Amino acid sequence: MRILVVGGGGREHALVWKLGQHPDIEVLACAPGNAGISGLAWCLDIGASEIETLAQYAEKTSVDLTVVGPEEPLTMGIVDLFRERGLTVFGATKAAAELEGSKVFAKNLMKKYGIPTADFEVFDDRKAAESFVKKKGAPLVVKADGLAAGKGVIVCDTEAEALEALDKIMTRKAFGDAGKRVVIEDKLVGEEASFLAFTDGETVVPMPSSQDHKPIFEGDRGPNTGGMGAYSPAPVVSPELEARIMEEVMIPTVRAMAQEGRPYEGVLYAGLMIRDGRFQVLEFNARFGDPEAQPLLMRLETDLVDIMTAVNDHRLKDLDIQWNPSPSVCVVMASGGYPGKYDKGKVISGLEGVSRMKDVMVFHAGTEFDEFGRYMTSGGRVLGVTSRGESVSAALDTCYRAVNQISWDECYFRRDIAQKALTDR
Ligand code: AMP
Numbered sequence: 001m002r003i004l005v006v007g008g009g010g011r012e013h014a015l016v017w018k019l020g021q022h023p024d025i026e027v028l029a030c031a032p033g034n035a036g037i038s039g040l041a042w043c044l045d046i047g048a049s050e051i052e053t054l055a056q057y058a059e060k061t062s063v064d065l066t067v068v069g070p071e072e073p074l075t076m077g078i079v080d081l082f083r084e085r086g087l088t089v090f091g092a093t094k095a096a097a098e099l100e101g102s103k104v105f106a107k108n109l110m111k112k113y114g115i116p117t118a119d120f121e122v123f124d125d126r127k128a129a130e131s132f133v134k135k136k137g138a139p140l141v142v143k144a145d146g147l148a149a150g151k152g153v154i155v156c157d158t159e160a161e162a163l164e165a166l167d168k169i170m171t172r173k174a175f176g177d178a179g180k181r182v183v184i185e186d187k188l189v190g191e192e193a194s195f196l197a198f199t200d201g202e203t204v205v206p207m208p209s210s211q212d213h214k215p216i217f218e219g220d221r222g223p224n225t226g227g228m229g230a231y232s233p234a235p236v237v238s239p240e241l242e243a244r245i246m247e248e249v250m251i252p253t254v255r256a257m258a259q260e261g262r263p264y265e266g267v268l269y270a271g272l273m274i275r276d277g278r279f280q281v282l283e284f285n286a287r288f289g290d291p292e293a294q295p296l297l298m299r300l301e302t303d304l305v306d307i308m309t310a311v312n313d314h315r316l317k318d319l320d321i322q323w324n325p326s327p328s329v330c331v332v333m334a335s336g337g338y339p340g341k342y343d344k345g346k347v348i349s350g351l352e353g354v355s356r357m358k359d360v361m362v363f364h365a366g367t368e369f370d371e372f373g374r375y376m377t378s379g380g381r382v383l384g385v386t387s388r389g390e391s392v393s394a395a396l397d398t399c400y401r402a403v404n405q406i407s408w409d410e411c412y413f414r415r416d417i418a419q420k421a422l423t424d425r
């Protein structure tokens with residue numbers, strides 16, 4: 001079987017690692033991949049959003065299955081393009097990926113179908129948005145409608161912050177056209193969790209719950225990042241809550257998308273805010289989360305190629321997907337200064353020792369080889385050190401033992417990943 005993975009971050013390293021365990025792999029390629037991925041797959045010099053070039057590669061080399069990691073190619077229509085060319089691809093179509101690509105679309109869908117989410121208004125006019133903020137008062141959350149690399153959401157605790165957010169998004173156009181429209185919604189409080197499911201458009205199969213750590217500093221302080229760590233399961237999602245999330249969010253969303261003429265296939269990700277047994281949807285993503293994919297895929301026991309093929313063939317209901325009950329934790333190691341300015345090109349040491357550790361995987365995100373073939377940093381998030389253990393504390397112990405062996409000049413990581421999973425509920 002010939003498989004192509006699109007993307008080049010920690011999520012894609014985990015996807016390549018898991019897909020590569022299929023018993024019948026002839027070719028495993030990744031575009032663009034990274035230095036870590038190149039140990040498992042042939043890395044192509046094609047960007048994840050160069051969808052036409054990717055389709056040409058897949059046609060020319062007879063790829064049997066393409067798996068799309070990031071949101072941008074999905075919202076650009078990579079799945080539609082591949083299918084037009086008769087190529088098999090796992091992911092949401094352009095019309096389905098709008099659930100992530102437009103917050104206005106997602107919020108209106110939730111309102112129409114009674115899926116729990118914060119009250120909101122949509123504005124394309126700065127003046128009208130401003131009057132609304134003044135009338136409503138803080139706290140509020142201002143969101144750019146389109147994709148903004150995870151930076152388009154501004155949680156505002158004062159009216160002044162909300163007005164500044166409108167200025168940034170609508171007047172200074174910090175996110176370009178993604179900020180032509182904004183959603184202004186109520187600020188929710190509680191604990192966040194990520195809830196992902198595989199779906200073939202009819203059957204919806206939940207993955208175990210997980211939790212991301214978005215802020216850069218310990219104690220969830222400081223600016224948001226792409227994610228500084230994750231773990232699975234998230235104890236905040238009790239079995240009772242999981243059943244309700246399926247009944248009230250995941251299944252109704254897949255049904256709603258079908259009803260709207262946008263059948264949803266692939267991975268559906270709901271970001272939830274949970275408090276006192278109640279939950280509301282913060283956002284949908286049309287793909288695996290990064291870094292949630294790393295701990296989730298480390299727990300997945302069923303062959304991922306089989307799952308993706310079952311999704312594509314609309315026979316997910318026939319599959320019994322198995323997960324390892326042991327919890328898994330991922331600590332992201334980042335370049336000092338991230339998510340602001342940071343240096344690249346730092347040589348990473350300690351990887352070889354860690355590669356011999358049991359139950360540890362180091363998934364690479366921003367890495368390249370230097371001219372001597374050594375791993376060096378090439379991005380903000382550099383590594384996702386992921387481990388599994390009998391308990392969260394055992395997994396954490398192993399994870400931080402690994403993290404402490406790896407270093408480079410000005411490397412940074414949070415020391416409190418998964419602490420929330422250890423506190424009594
Ligand atoms: P999103 O991309 O919509 O998930 O937003 C990114 C982050 O902003 C979320 O993970 C939350 O931490 C925060 N956020 C989004 N919407 C709200 C809300 N209504 N209330 C509080 N925090 C929010």
Ligand code: GLY
Pocket residue numbers: 150212226227285288289290291292
């Ligand atoms: N971990 C959040 C995301 O992938 O969007």
